Amino acid sequence: MKKVIIMGAGGRDFHNFNVIFKDNPQYKVVAFTATQIPGIENRIYPKDLAGDLYPDGIPIFPEEELPELIKRYEVDEVVFSYSDVSYNYVMQRASLVLSLGVDFRLLGTETMLKSKKPVVAICAVRTGSGKSQTTRYVVRVLRDMGLKTVVVRHPMPYGDFLRQKVQRFEKMEDLDTHECTIEEREEYEPHIRQKAIVYAGVDYKEILKEAESEADVIVWDGGNNDFPFYRPDLYITVVDPYRSGHELSYYPGEINLILANVVVVNKVDTAPKNKVQEVVENVRKRNKKCQIIYAKSPIRAEKEEDIKGKKVLVVEDGPTVTHGEMPFGAGYIFAREKGAIIVNPRDYAVGSIKEAYEKYTHLREVLPALGYSKEQLKELEETINKFDGEYVIIGTPIDLRRVINIKKKTIRIFYEYEDYGEKTLKDLIKEWWNNLS
Secondary structure, eight states: OEEEEEEESSSHHHHHIIIIITTOTTEEEEEEEEOSSTTOOSOEEOHHHHOTTOTTOEEEEEGGGHHHHHHHTTOSEEEEOOOSEEHHHHHHHHHHHHHTTOEEEEOOGGGOBOOSSOEEEEEESSTTSSHHHHHHHHHHHHHHTTOOEEEEEOOOOOSOTTTTSEEEEOSHHHHHHTTOOHHHHHHHHHHHHTTOEEEEESOHHHHHHHHHTTOSEEEEEOOTTOOOSBOOSEEEEEEOGGGTTGGGTEETHHHHHHHOSEEEEOOTTTSOHHHHHHHHHHHHHHOSSSEEEEEEOOEEESSOOOOTTOEEEEEEEHHHHTTTOOSOOHHHHHHHHTTOEEOOGGGTOOHHHHHHHHHOTTOOSOEEEOOSSHHHHHHHHHHHHHOOSSEEEEESSSOGGGTSOOOSEEEEEEEOOEEOSSSOHHHHHHHHHHHHO
16 A cells, blocks of 8 residues: 655645545555645545545645655655646655655546536636636637536635535625635636636535536636646637746646647737747647637726826735736736836735745735635735725725725726637637537
């Protein structure tokens, strides 16, 4: 029997366990490790989810303890199971593990579950490439074709595992019922606003059964730059010219690039032309058969106000500007185009928000909307309300004002998807469905 540690970040790790290891007597998973997301370690993956081979459940430790855990449990194999990290980062972890005399393993497409219903997957090469607005657009296209569509979102089980085993979101109140973090709300709320049903959770076999029972088509809404948990019939991957080159150097986003039927080159309305050309050339290096679509990400504001010369604090989507390594998002672009004076949020940051700036040193002029816990939400609220300017620009996918009290004037900004060029994503989806039928 091989003793295994699964390195994760609260999502892919549990799926890999459920699909490959859960009922397999050849392996004993002795621990998970956790990183990337604050506060998700020092928990237990419960016995009711882990199965009969794990009557005590499986402990979760901080990744920093990995060398000591390998020795303590006499581990034979370490399985790397999280996403949106550079190849250098992955191989540094591999080198550490291998130096301790232990095998290092990556799991691939064998973890994809096969659905009875057609699956359209929307994935990306990096967090913040624009897959969320692309996914919403795909859902609208399928619904306009008369198809009942259910969205299954990549997991974010940051709370009670058993309560989060299978989650279904149809109304805004469901977000409160499930005590969703900001990061979860950012992904679920926009779908709910356009009256789409969303599933998420921990056990994606059970989630698939539920989704299949009420859908003509399942839309996989990917997280980070991970590849799908369900085997796609139509595989759509979004690339980001602002980070050209990352599509060939970040794990596991290059997998999405290689497997894609359709590659969406996003943000062509604002990205430098040479970067657009560079990313297209890189796509063709890895995938000569895919269809390439060009898309714009127009920025919409909830209201028109003159902010020229006004001091503004810009709040952006947390994952995009932290481990996604984007220095800015929609809120920053809007504020800059409107001639606002963008303040340095570091001057106001407290607690874990301040620590985020110490960890993600590329951040200069935007505030990441971090809210993985109630305590962190309070720190985010305190940070924003310490700002002594005139406007808070909210560039997050959700309305932050629903979850924290912002005392300044606010303007909410968001991205939408818009085809650019004669060949459109809508046309390709219709063509795919007609061939499938």
